[in-house]
Amino acid sequence: MEGYGSDMVISKKQILDWCDRFILVVEPESQRNYTLWPTQPPFSYSRDILSEYTVRCREITNLFLKNLAKLLSLDKDYFINMLDENAITHARFNYCPHCPKPDQVFGLKPHSDATAITIVFIDDSVSGLQLQKNSVWYDVPIILNALLVNMGDVMEIMSNGFFKSPVHRVVTNAEKERLSLVMFYAMDPEREIEPVQELVDEKNPRRYRKIKTKDYIAEIFKTFARGTLAIDTVKI
Ligand SMILES: O=C(O)CCC(=O)C(=O)O
């Protein structure tokens, strides 16, 4: 799914998120649809900037994937190889206008990402992103020029629960609008997500069932709209 949009509607009862999105496939390069890439100001040189940003973020992702594999005593390229040449990276621009009723609607409902890794370039003037830990919500601080690297459900499943994919949300703001740019690193849609064999034994039984990436992504859209978590649908 690419282009401009907003929250997906699956029921009339749903409270829609207060957020517009613009989504582009940035990797693999062969799957870019340049007709959707803006050409007008303020995006007049957006192609070059977004292309360079994609290359730089890929370096960060690979660095993380390498070190996460090492932490699990796997071959250092284990996760890098999982995100092969058919792995899909989406760039998503989130725009939350200022909201007259911030206590009644989210910028983004609570969710965890269906990705292996997510890199968020957070608005440097408005907070709003919050992480949940032990049922308490914590503000993610604004750190100038910092990127937030988040682990997604794929990493939780493949590590058989060793890593956790944090539940997070974005709250709205009565006075200010907010922008973020999010890079979503997912696997080849045809590839299966499942706990790494080496991490499963009698002491650590398999905690998640196998699911195809494209089916998991379909699941995340459904559960997101319902306000539930996709990862709960694959827990054993
Ligand atoms: O806007 C943010 O800070 C986070 C966005 C996010 O969680 C998402 O797009 O999945």
Ligand SMILES: [Fe+2]
């Ligand atoms: Fe997210």
